[in-house]
Amino acid sequence: MDSNTSAIVKIAGLLKDCRSILFITGAGISADSGLPTYRGVGGLYNGKATEDGIPVEAALAGETLRTHPEITWKYLLQIEGNCRKARFNRGHEVIAEMERHFQRVWVLTQNIDGFHRAAGSRNVIDIHGDMHSLMCPSCGWRDSLKDYAGLDIPPRCPRCREIVRPEVVFFGEMLPEDKLSSLMRQLREGFDIYFSIGTSSVFAYISQPIIAAAHLGRPTVEINPGSSDVSDIVSIKLSMGAAEALDLIWKEYNKEGSPIKGQRRRQWRARPSGLQARFSGA
Numbered sequence: 001m002d003s004n005t006s007a008i009v010k011i012a013g014l015l016k017d018c019r020s021i022l023f024i025t026g027a028g029i030s031a032d033s034g035l036p037t038y039r040g041v042g043g044l045y046n047g048k049a050t051e052d053g054i055p056v057e058a059a060l061a062g063e064t065l066r067t068h069p070e071i072t073w074k075y076l077l078q079i080e081g082n083c084r085k086a087r088f089n090r091g092h093e094v095i096a097e098m099e100r101h102f103q104r105v106w107v108l109t110q111n112i113d114g115f116h117r118a119a120g121s122r123n124v125i126d127i128h129g130d131m132h133s134l135m136c137p138s139c140g141w142r143d144s145l146k147d148y149a150g151l152d153i154p155p156r157c158p159r160c161r162e163i164v165r166p167e168v169v170f171f172g173e174m175l176p177e178d179k180l181s182s183l184m185r186q187l188r189e190g191f192d193i194y195f196s197i198g199t200s201s202v203f204a205y206i207s208q209p210i211i212a213a214a215h216l217g218r219p220t221v222e223i224n225p226g227s228s229d230v231s232d233i234v235s236i237k238l239s240m241g242a243a244e245a246l247d248l249i250w251k252e253y254n255k256e257g258s259p260i261k262g263q264r265r266r267q268w269r270a271r272p273s274g275l276q277a278r279f280s281g282a
Contacts, residue, residue, distance in 0.1 A: 007236050008245070012252035014219050018192040020104040023095050024206055025242075028198015028224060030113055032243035033086040050075065062170040069163045073154040076166065080131055080148045088115035091197070091243035094250045096120035106186050110199060110206060112168045125183050127175060127205065129168035138162035175205070187212075193219045198242045201229040210234065 050059050065072040096119045099105040106123045107116050112131040116124045135142045136157035154163045169175055187209055194213040201207040210230045214220050220234040223245045238245045
């Protein structure tokens with residue numbers, strides 16, 4: 001049995017004792033949908049300057065959007081164009097299926113493609129927003145679009161004619177307070193197992209939940225073909241693509257006749273969670 005197979009069996013075994021799961025996802029989970037990552041292996045820019053001679057982080061900065069919106073929108077159009085013909089993949093589907101199966105499952109995603117919700121996940125904190133939601137900073141107009149086809153670049157508000165923006169967090173901008181508050185509430189409640197999937201974990205709010213969980217002795221899993229800032233911290237590392245790894249874990253967990261499946265069913269009935277106990281008096 002190779003190391004990845006052994007890890008998959010171990011993860012499936014850990015899940016038998018879990019009622020709550022946190023998935024932290026980055027561009028790597030959508031790479032299996034054909035979308036390029038931007039920092040990782042096979043990245044669209046991968047440290048190179050854009051055709052305008054500036055890093056992609058500068059092109060997608062809030063300050064650039066304000067002073068040179070045509071540059072920011074040029075690269076937004078490229079990113080959206082890569083997403084336009086893509087759809088969610090098996091990795092997104094497995095997470096949505098786990099949400100329906102386990103008592104409490106949340107997704108913290110850096111991705112702005114909307115694939116988690118499209119796949120059926122409801123408990124999603126899209127900390128960087130969704131590129132399909134547009135808003136006008138001047139008058140507050142909002143709309144949701146399937147894609148950017150037919151948009152004038154940069155697009156203008158149909159009400160006040162000011163330049164509109166997607167409701168995403170650009171480099172140099174603050175994270176939305178409502179989403180941060182939601183994340184803090186979930187982290188305070190805690191999870192039985194934590195997954196870091198397809199992210200380089202360079203932002204503190206992405207790496208810290210994994211670091212804190214590891215310090216508490218909670219199981220932590222990284223699914224990433226490359227290395228990240230949490231690779232040396234997690235208890236289990238799977239050097240695989242997200243869709244393949246999640247599908248294999250879920251198949252192992254649901255394998256007919258598997259003792260894992262039977263054990264979890266018995267334990268689920270026997271021991272209510274703290275949340276259940278508060279409402280049932282257990």
